[in-house]
Amino acid sequence: MTQPVPAAQEQLSEVQHRAVSELLRVSPVADDLARRFEAAGFTLALVGGSVRDALLGRLGNDLDFTTDARPEDVLRLVRPWADAVWEVGIAFGTVGLRKDAHEGAEGAEGGAAQSFQIEVTTYRSEAYDRTSRKPEVSYGDSIEEDLVRRDFTVNAMAVALPAKTFIDPHGGLEDLARRELRTPGAPEASFSDDPLRMMRAARFAAQLGFEVADDVVAAMTAMADRIGIVSAERVRDEFNKLLLSPDPRKGLRLLVDTGLAERVIPEIPALRLERDEHHRHKDVYEHSLTVLEQAMDLEEDGPDLTLRLAAILHDIGKPRTRRFEKDGRVSFHHHEVVGAKMTKKRMTALKYSNELVKDVSRLVELHLRFHGYGTGEWTDSAVRRYVRDAGPLLSRLHKLTRSDCTTRNKKKASALSRAYDGLEERIARLQEQEELDAIRPDLDGNDIMRVLGISPGPEVGQAYKHLLELRLENGPMERDEAVAALKEWWAGREDSF
Numbered sequence: 001m002t003q004p005v006p007a008a009q010e011q012l013s014e015v016q017h018r019a020v021s022e023l024l025r026v027s028p029v030a031d032d033l034a035r036r037f038e039a040a041g042f043t044l045a046l047v048g049g050s051v052r053d054a055l056l057g058r059l060g061n062d063l064d065f066t067t068d069a070r071p072e073d074v075l076r077l078v079r080p081w082a083d084a085v086w087e088v089g090i091a092f093g094t095v096g097l098r099k100d101a102h103e104g105a106e107g108a109e110g111g112a113a114q115s116f117q118i119e120v121t122t123y124r125s126e127a128y129d130r131t132s133r134k135p136e137v138s139y140g141d142s143i144e145e146d147l148v149r150r151d152f153t154v155n156a157m158a159v160a161l162p163a164k165t166f167i168d169p170h171g172g173l174e175d176l177a178r179r180e181l182r183t184p185g186a187p188e189a190s191f192s193d194d195p196l197r198m199m200r201a202a203r204f205a206a207q208l209g210f211e212v213a214d215d216v217v218a219a220m221t222a223m224a225d226r227i228g229i230v231s232a233e234r235v236r237d238e239f240n241k242l243l244l245s246p247d248p249r250k251g252l253r254l255l256v257d258t259g260l261a262e263r264v265i266p267e268i269p270a271l272r273l274e275r276d277e278h279h280r281h282k283d284v285y286e287h288s289l290t291v292l293e294q295a296m297d298l299e300e301d302g303p304d305l306t307l308r309l310a311a312i313l314h315d316i317g318k319p320r321t322r323r324f325e326k327d328g329r330v331s332f333h334h335h336e337v338v339g340a341k342m343t344k345k346r347m348t349a350l351k352y353s354n355e356l357v358k359d360v361s362r363l364v365e366l367h368l369r370f371h372g373y374g375t376g377e378w379t380d381s382a383v384r385r386y387v388r389d390a391g392p393l394l395s396r397l398h399k400l401t402r403s404d405c406t407t408r409n410k411k412k413a414s415a416l417s418r419a420y421d422g423l424e425e426r427i428a429r430l431q432e433q434e435e436l437d438a439i440r441p442d443l444d445g446n447d448i449m450r451v452l453g454i455s456p457g458p459e460v461g462q463a464y465k466h467l468l469e470l471r472l473e474n475g476p477m478e479r480d481e482a483v484a485a486l487k488e489w490w491a492g493r494e495d496s497f
């Protein structure tokens, strides 16, 4: 191997430093497990994404291990040690488990509990593809055999435990320091083994911010058709991870530029409408990517798949509805309705849940409604209908609609955002009004008559009004309290005569 240049050397030592502290953090649990395997004559190594993430200083509590022990031995070894064991993946060589650990006395938190999600997979000697659910798996005997079948060099490193021996036969550490995705062997061979890896390249680029090596991009472009043999569920899961990453624009661009998107979600590349010489409309593809990023900026509780799907898909009805009108303008009439139908069709083909398909297509359908608001005052009933039609999607619709403004014209943008502020204020006011309108006293007319032993008459109305005042003033009361308050009011009233 060539010696790293000094700059890379510096990066490597920073990488090593991070890795050491990450490994020390998980060590008590990982070493404990490894000693059990060692005592039984087996090896155990931290592997794949866990090693990559340790080197990047972002290892969480999900740990992946690889071993020469067969699944039935793994089960035997982990059962007495783990807090829970899952056997769902056992036919494919994977045992899942949870280990709850307490930090040692010297731990900064002084005894805080941590829960580790662990997967132990037996060495594979064939294409590493644990989600394709092939009926048979063949196991290997060496870790090198296992690592060469992994997707990218940065995912093909291991740390044998408890000795902490670093195993990196494909130069993953250097690629990680260079932030580059390369395959352990020729990319064409790797993608023939499992075409999903092409999607994974785009996903990791988006997730880690790495560049994809030129030969890998070339193979993705040449072999894009092959993605057709992969199940919709596997494609969807990778697409979701890409979309939920910190930089989905980067991953989506790769999918579109290599032709993978054409096979997987052709509505996105179709957004690249050729603009006419008068540039009468903006580039819908670039606009959609920007809307996606603007929507991400408005997320409050972490990445939101529903919102992100709606943002990237909101204009997919445009290419089909584009008309050049006689007056020289361009129109996209009903693109939101057409887009909602297209969304439903594509998401169903990708095997998304009915719930998500319904939510995303609803947002696509509603994304334009607000534009009617800007043109004139909405009646209260139009505002109520907007709220009712959005239902639980209202806060996402607010975010989508606000992000849908990508104009460079600052005046136009701030007018739109002010109009939306106005709408949100009105919604809040109406909602408050309706909540108040819905408030009833804690006892109704019949209760009042029964408690006071009176018949219908103006006193019942007065008693009702008094209880409503109390309800508005103090909030809900227990029944006993309300009865007592009613009697008190009645006695006070009689006294005043």
Ligand SMILES: Nc1ncnc2c1ncn2[C@@H]1O[C@H](COP(=O)(O)OP(=O)(O)OP(=O)(O)O)[C@@H](O)[C@H]1O
Pocket: 047, 048, 049, 050, 064, 128, 129, 130, 149, 150, 151, 152, 155, 156, 194, 196, 197
């Ligand atoms: N289709 C595949 N082809 C080759 N190797 C794979 C494949 N899927 C998973 N792997 C290997 O298994 C490891 C774990 O896979 P997984 O899909 O959980 O990704 P990860 O790298 O752990 O990232 P994340 O946890 O964010 O999904 C990978 O790092 C890689 O070594």
